[in-house]
Amino acid sequence: MSFKRTDRISEEIKKELSSVIRELKDPRIPMMTSVVSVNVTSDLSYAKAYISVMGSADEKKAALKALTAARGYIRREIGSRIKLRCVPEFSFVEDTSIEYGAHINKLLHDIESND
Numbered sequence: 760m761s762f763k764r765t766d767r768i769s770e771e772i773k774k775e776l777s778s779v780i781r782e783l784k785d786p787r788i789p790m791m792t793s794v795v796s797v798n799v800t801s802d803l804s805y806a807k808a809y810i811s812v813m814g815s816a817d818e819k820k821a822a823l824k825a826l827t828a829a830r831g832y833i834r835r836e837i838g839s840r841i842k843l844r845c846v847p848e849f850s851f852v853e854d855t856s857i858e859y860g861a862h863i864n865k866l867l868h869d870i871e872s873n874d
Contacts (some may be wrong), residue, residue: 762764765799765800765801765803768799768803768843769796769797769798769799769806770797770843771841772797772798772799772806772837772847773794773808775840775841776797776833776836776837776849777793777794777837778840779833779836779840780792780794780826780833783825783829783832785828785829786826786828787821787822787824787825788822788825789812789813789814789818789822791812791813791814791834792810792811792812792813792822793810793811793857794808794809794810794811795809795810795811795854795856795857796809796843797809797856799847800847802845803843803844803845803847803871804847805847805848805850806847806848806849806850807849807850808825808849808850808851808852809815809844809851809852809853809854809855810822810826810852810853810854811853811854811855811858812853813857813858816845820851822853823853826851827851828848828852830848830849830851833849833862834846834847834848842863845846861870
């Protein structure tokens, strides 16, 4: 199978980005914050990171705001960890797929226990 270069770079950035987020000392970012996926443009100038935060709506907003505020630091850390000519600008988007999966799992367990 052949993979595009941007796909390989996206996966590497995802791995390093989750490591950098774990190391951030901002109290607005909860421990249950994870990087679901990263999409990098073909010219590697922009990256959209889909972030899942377990918690209330206010905690999610605060976490995304904190990540947006730390964009420069995150970009510098990613640049030092991955050898790229151009390190992409990050934008962070909330992803609810993990919560949705947990909700579906709960519904299935409720159905199973009723039978």
